[in-house]
Amino acid sequence: MHKRNIFHFLCLSPAQAFSPPLARQREAAQHPMSPGNDTSCLTSYTSRYDMVRGRSQVPMLTSDGRGRAWGQPAIPALNSTAGEQWEFDGVSADGAQAFIFGVYRDPNYAFLGTGNLRAYVELAPGDGPRYAVVDYAEEAAVTTCPGGGGTRGVWRGPGFAYTFYVAEDMSRARWTMESAEANATVEMRSLSRPRYPDNTMWSRDGAPGDLAVVPHFYWAEPIPAAEVRVQVTMRDRRYSWVGVGGHERLWGAFNWRTCLRSLKIVxxxxxxxxxxxxxFGSSRAPDTTFSSVAMFEDGEKIFGVAGTSRGDPAAEVEEVEEENGNRIVLRKLYGGEGITTENLKDKVTGVELRLVQPSRQLEWVFTVTFKKVGFEYVLTEGRGGTGYAGIVSGGPVEGQDAQMEVGPAFVEIMRFPDGDWWLLPDNYIE
Structure with missing residues (x-):
């Protein structure tokens, strides 16, 4: 997007912001468009059922080049197994409200006749039941404009539009939804820096980085943590709140069930x-888990651990240690003051996270207490995933006690069933 167009994009409604209609951009898909004095834009256009036919391999991003925008599609052309998503989440300052939003280019439910362009929103207000919707768009476009324009996307169908915008330096983001049932606008201002899985910080002039986390699955984190400002209208009610959130990019050569056994997020x-x-717990390499944690103080990274460990990803206590001695200990808490899932087996009520940095003789301890279920998906065998909104307390340890800082927290705990699951079967192909 040209610099002069950024303001117009942020102020227009989703239906207006991508004029002319996306269908007119079909000829320009994956080609530079609208060249300016110092930049040109690249648009990737996809219609509902676009897919490379047959068992065809397609290009997929596994490591990025210098200064590449992470909002660009990682899989430019879909085949029958590969998929990707743009994900945003947030929790209110009091831990009582939450959202999750994602748009997908993903063929793995195409057998249902719904197409490949999914949009998903779940909103958890403080005074009522959760609102959730899954829409399948007729068309989607992702446009990236170097030189300050950032990346914007739109997923659109009859009666609805979902959009996102991420600044080129990934310091800001925005997503919106417009439909007959609900309207939302969410602004994000980063409290952190974009990072690779190994905790290398992204920069325009930085060296290329590896994006793999487990076999056939990839992840980048444009916004590890952000201040979020949320405005939602639904059920004839208006909700407005401030809290914390983040933005992720996830993609894989096969569906999640094929690549992943489990997932935890804090x-x-x-x-x-x-x-x-x-x-990320691997499905292809059993008992192998990749973990990555980064902590920032006033926007600068002060601690990080990334690495692969072996063991049961469902264990109550997990520990990861780097060669330099930095380590994390993640403990699930049970029977505490927090709420828990009513539908899944794992009745966790909170988590404790201990960060240790021996070289500087520093240690931090944080405890998250769950206050609300922000979203949940129930699979089989009592397995599935739950996203919790909650409150964190803790800080640096001095003597036997941790200094107490308090704020909002988001935690997701997911485990796939061990047996066959008809809706998302293993789709691995050699």
Whole structure:
């Protein structure tokens, strides 16, 4: 997007912001368009059923080049197995409200006749039941404009539009939804820096980085933690709140069930500290887990651990240690003051995270207490995933006690069934 167009894009409604209609951009898909004095834009256009036919391999991003925008599609052309998503989440400052939003280019439910362009929103207000919707768009476009324009996307169908915008330096983001049932606008201002899975910080002039986390699955974190400002209208009610959130990019050569056995996420902001932890349990390499955590103080990274460990990803206590001695200990808490799932087996009520940095003789301890179920998906065998909104407390340890900072926290705990699951079967192909 040209610099002069950024303001117009942020102010227009989703239906207006991508004029002319996306269908007119079909000829320009994956080609530079609208060249300016110092930049040109690249648009990737996809219609509902676009897919490379047959068992065809397609290009997929596994490591990025210098200064590449992470909002660009990682899989330019879909085949029958590969998929990707743009994900945003947030929790209110009191831990009582939450959202999750994602748009997908993903063929793995195409057999249902719904197409490949999914949009998903779940909103958890403080005074009522959760609102969830899954829409399948007729068309989608992702446009990236170097030179300051950032990346914007739109997923659109009859009666609805979902959009996102991410600044080129990934310091800001925005997503919107417009439909007959609900309207939302969410603004994000980063409290952190974009990072690779190994905790290398992204920069325009930085060296290329590896994006693999487990076999056939990839992840980048444009915004590990952000201040979020949310405005939602639904059920004839208006909700407005401020809290913490983040933005992720996830993609894989096969569906999630084929690549992943489990997933854990912890994200919070407490005083000057903001933290993001992601843990991917591999399905292709049993008992192998990749974990990556980064903590920032006033926007600068002060602690990080990333690495692969072996063991049961469903264990109550997990520990990851780097060669330099930095380590994390993640403990699930049971029977505490927090709420828990009513539908899944794992009745966790909170988590404790201990960060240890021997070289500087530093240690931090944070405890998250769950206050609300932000979203949940129930699979089989009592397995599935739950996203919790909650409150974190903790800080640096001095003597026997941790200094107490308090703030909002988001935690997701997911485990796939061990047996066959008809809706998302293993789709691995050699």
């Amino acid at each position: 994200r919070f902001q407490a005083g000057p500290y903001s933290l993001s932890l992601w843990e």
